[in-house]
Amino acid sequence: MNFGELLGYDNTYVFAYSCYNVKQDNDNYVNIDGIQHYTGIKWQCVEYVRRWLILNYNISFQSIKNAYELYTKSIVFYNILNNTKYTK
Secondary structure: OOOOOEEEEOOOOOEEEOOOOOOOOOEEEEEEOOEEEEEEEOOOHHHHHHHHHHHHHOEEEOOOOOOOHHHHOOOEEEEOOOOOEEEO
């Protein structure tokens, strides 16, 4: 399997790609209304969660290193359009 190879997609058509042999400086962004929103290191799990939330709900979250931190830390989520903050 090669880096960037399509693995599949969910029912909202957010695509998942292989991150095999990824370079750690390979960042990804989502463009919403002409504004670039950082999603993370291309195609890692945190990047997928952040990209999914942005594309489906216009919501992102603070910088984290690992996906498990979404469950173990007090994470600040925010609306990317109006910066309204939510805490879990």
